[in-house]
Amino acid sequence: MVSLALGRRSAAAASGRPSPFRLLVANRLSALGLAVLVAIAALAVLTPLLPLPDPDVTDPAQRLLRPGAEGALLGTDHLGRDILSRLLWGTRVSILVGLSATAIAALAGSLIGLVAGYAGGATDSVLMRGIDLVMAFPYILLALGIVAVLGPGLLNALYAIAIVNVPFFARNIRGITLGLARREFVDAARLSGASHPAVLFGEVLPNVLPTIVVTMSTTVGWMILETAGLSFLGLGAQPPQADLGSMLGEGRKLLFTAPHVSVIPGLMIFALVMSINLVGDGIRDVLDPRLKSGALAAPGAATAVRRDTIPDAPAPGPVLAVDGLRTEFRTGDRVYKAVGGVDLTLAPGERVGLVGESGSGKSVTALSLLRLVPTPPGTITGGRVTIGGDDQLAASDEALRRLRGGRVAYVFQDPLTTLHPLFTVGDQVMEAVRAHQPLSARAARARAIELLERVQIPSAAARFDAYPHELSGGMRQRVCIAMALANDPELIVADEPTTALDVTVQAQVLKLLRSLSEERGSAVLFITHDFGVVSELCDRVAVMYAGRIVEIGPTAEVLAAPAHPYTAKLIDCVPVLGQPERRLDAIEGLPPAVDRLPEGCAFAERCPFAEARCRDGDISLDNLSGDPLSGDPLSGDRAARCVKPLWGEA
Numbered sequence: 001m002v003s004l005a006l007g008r009r010s011a012a013a014a015s016g017r018p019s020p021f022r023l024l025v026a027n028r029l030s031a032l033g034l035a036v037l038v039a040i041a042a043l044a045v046l047t048p049l050l051p052l053p054d055p056d057v058t059d060p061a062q063r064l065l066r067p068g069a070e071g072a073l074l075g076t077d078h079l080g081r082d083i084l085s086r087l088l089w090g091t092r093v094s095i096l097v098g099l100s101a102t103a104i105a106a107l108a109g110s111l112i113g114l115v116a117g118y119a120g121g122a123t124d125s126v127l128m129r130g131i132d133l134v135m136a137f138p139y140i141l142l143a144l145g146i147v148a149v150l151g152p153g154l155l156n157a158l159y160a161i162a163i164v165n166v167p168f169f170a171r172n173i174r175g176i177t178l179g180l181a182r183r184e185f186v187d188a189a190r191l192s193g194a195s196h197p198a199v200l201f202g203e204v205l206p207n208v209l210p211t212i213v214v215t216m217s218t219t220v221g222w223m224i225l226e227t228a229g230l231s232f233l234g235l236g237a238q239p240p241q242a243d244l245g246s247m248l249g250e251g252r253k254l255l256f257t258a259p260h261v262s263v264i265p266g267l268m269i270f271a272l273v274m275s276i277n278l279v280g281d282g283i284r285d286v287l288d289p290r291l292k293s294g295a296l297a298a299p300g301a302a303t304a305v306r307r308d309t310i311p312d313a314p315a316p317g318p319v320l321a322v323d324g325l326r327t328e329f330r331t332g333d334r335v336y337k338a339v340g341g342v343d344l345t346l347a348p349g350e351r352v353g354l355v356g357e358s359g360s361g362k363s364v365t366a367l368s369l370l371r372l373v374p375t376p377p378g379t380i381t382g383g384r385v386t387i388g389g390d391d392q393l394a395a396s397d398e399a400l401r402r403l404r405g406g407r408v409a410y411v412f413q414d415p416l417t418t419l420h421p422l423f424t425v426g427d428q429v430m431e432a433v434r435a436h437q438p439l440s441a442r443a444a445r446a447r448a449i450e451l452l453e454r455v456q457i458p459s460a461a462a463r464f465d466a467y468p469h470e471l472s473g474g475m476r477q478r479v480c481i482a483m484a485l486a487n488d489p490e491l492i493v494a495d496e497p498t499t500a501l502d503v504t505v506q507a508q509v510l511k512l513l514r515s516l517s518e519e520r521g522s523a524v525l526f527i528t529h530d531f532g533v534v535s536e537l538c539d540r541v542a543v544m545y546a547g548r549i550v551e552i553g554p555t556a557e558v559l560a561a562p563a564h565p566y567t568a569k570l571i572d573c574v575p576v577l578g579q580p581e582r583r584l585d586a587i588e589g590l591p592p593a594v595d596r597l598p599e600g601c602a603f604a605e606r607c608p609f610a611e612a613r614c615r616d617g618d619i620s621l622d623n624l625s626g627d628p629l630s631g632d633p634l635s636g637d638r639a640a641r642c643v644k645p646l647w648g649e650a
């Protein structure tokens with residue numbers, strides 16, 4: 001676990017992610033909160049060393065002096081005690097009580113939540129019913145009741161506040177633990193023979209810890225307020241001891257004659273709670289970078305488009321024409337150029353494979369076509385996507401809605417996440433049909449059954465009422481293909497639809513896609529990292545690297561004679577059945593991070609043939625001339641983004 005933690009730390013350093021502190025202070029509100037909190041905490045810590053009068057010594061002759069009076073910077077209260085001294089000593093007490101109550105509530109509540117969520121069954125029921133019982137009372141009444149039983153006093157107020165907040169932690173942590181306790185890594189730990197406490201504290205707790213920290217940071221301010229509330233009612237700090245709540249309570253009677261007595265502790269409570277809350281929010285953002293990047297914010301209906309220039313419309317003909325498409329993600333100061341200028345056309349009925357290593361930008365390219373990349377953090381910053389003669393990057397939300405699932409359909413990798421678990425597969429196919437065709441329920445049902453038959457689901461009418469979990473992975477993917485076909489699309493974008501399937505089912509699904517595309521004339525953009533799959537299905541293949549297409553051409557030609565060294569290396573990685581002697585060449589090194597792309601060719605660092613000119617300026621995707629084997633002109637279009645292709649002239 002230590003090495004894992006070190007690994008994570010060095011990975012964070014390598015990725016250039018700023019330190020948590022820098023992230024925290026980069027948030028202006030949190031930085032302000034932190035500055036105020038540090039100032040208050042420093043004053044509270046240094047209070048015993050400051051030349052202040054005794055906070056509890058009364059001096060009736062000096063009562064109710066105004067702020068600024070000689071020898072009493074913030075004035076005196078109704079007993080002549082120095083308000084500055086009482087304020088600082090009182091703040092110390094309030095912070096200490098708030099922190100202690102938070103720590104006790106977090107410890108007890110988290111433990112109950114962890115055990116209940118992990119054990120489940122009767123243990124969960126008993127613990128949670130106990131928690132429900134505590135929650136059944138209004139919290140302030142419960143706190144009052146506890147103090148009434150234990151007797152007034154600061155320590156008892158602390159216990160009361162801690163107890164009433166235990167359910168808050170318990171319920172939060174139980175919910176998260178419930179989800180985690182059934183995850184594969186927890187099962188794996190159990191199967192390896194680890195004891196329950198070892199699994200709970202070694203596997204589950206580290207995943208829950210950020211939530212506990214975030215909950216603590218956001219509740220400590222609340223607890224300080226609650227303690228102040230009890231002291232205000234005379235149930236917390238007892239005279240002559242000062243805490244912020246008791247000072248406020250004492251000043252209440254003098255609100256009109258000497259407002260400073262209550263306003264000053266009131267302002268301190270405000271500053272303290274506000275700064276703690278701002279820092280708490282900042283900590284939450286740091287621990288969950290998705291919040292900062294906006295990934296959890298509700299994305300818009302379509303990816304935001306901010307283009308400097310718009311390429312000219314292409315000649316009519318292709319189903320899809322992509323020209324210079326660029327998509328970026330912005331997180332803080334970083335810009336991830338996931339798609340850095342992609343050009344691609346698909347003729348009617350053509351099947352094109354988009355191949356590349358993980359992270360090369362295949363999925364973002366596919367999603368950008370219909371502006372499905374979430375904004376924030378994604379933005380399309382350049383290019384043109386022409387479908388049906390129109391530039392879809394300028395289309396209205398309504399036009400995009402009609403296009404999605406209509407002219408263009410998507411099939412994704414994991415049907416379990418695409419299909420709704422609570423609706424039957426038949427209902428979901430029907431819904432796909434009715435989203436674009438005004439059919440009656442009866443006609444839509446008949447059409448849905450026909451589509452299920454078309455994707456070769458046996459006993460389609462009977463399977464109509466099955467839920468996704470009742471079908472095998474291959475069957476579920478067929479249902480997704482049926483949904484994609486629902487409105488006779490001109491283009492099907494299939495993003496690794498066979499990766500999660502075993503080879504036999506994969507072959508069946510590929511055969512199905514091929515026959516459906518031939519039968520209906522739908523073009524297919526097939527995303528995969530597997531050249532074997534491409535060779536079975538696709539007429540042409542485009543190879544992507546670091547957000548750009550580095551080679552494109554007819555599949556058979558590219559496979560027989562790759563021009564880009566990266567394509568050649570990728571093909572060398574594919575094992576060939578019956579050729580055990582064939583050396584599998586792994587590609588050394590890693591692709592560059594898309595927020596720090598190098599000058600020139602992005603593959604140069606890993607390329608055995610790289611020379612100085614490869615690292616110089618932009619390298620364009622140029623047509624290649626000449627057949628590598630016979631010297632004849634090529635049958636199809638071949639192009640590579642390389643100054644020194646493995647054959648031919650660039």
Ligand SMILES: Nc1ncnc2c1ncn2[C@@H]1O[C@H](COP(=O)(O)OP(=O)(O)OP(=O)(O)O)[C@@H](O)[C@H]1O
Binds near residue numbers: 337338356358360361
């Ligand atoms: N929300 C995001 N914020 C920042 N970067 C992102 C985000 N989503 C994707 N990226 C980056 O965009 C790049 C392209 O990702 P993409 O998912 O398109 O790759 P891919 O080739 O489809 O990979 P895979 O085969 O693993 O799906 C990657 O470098 C990825 O880290």
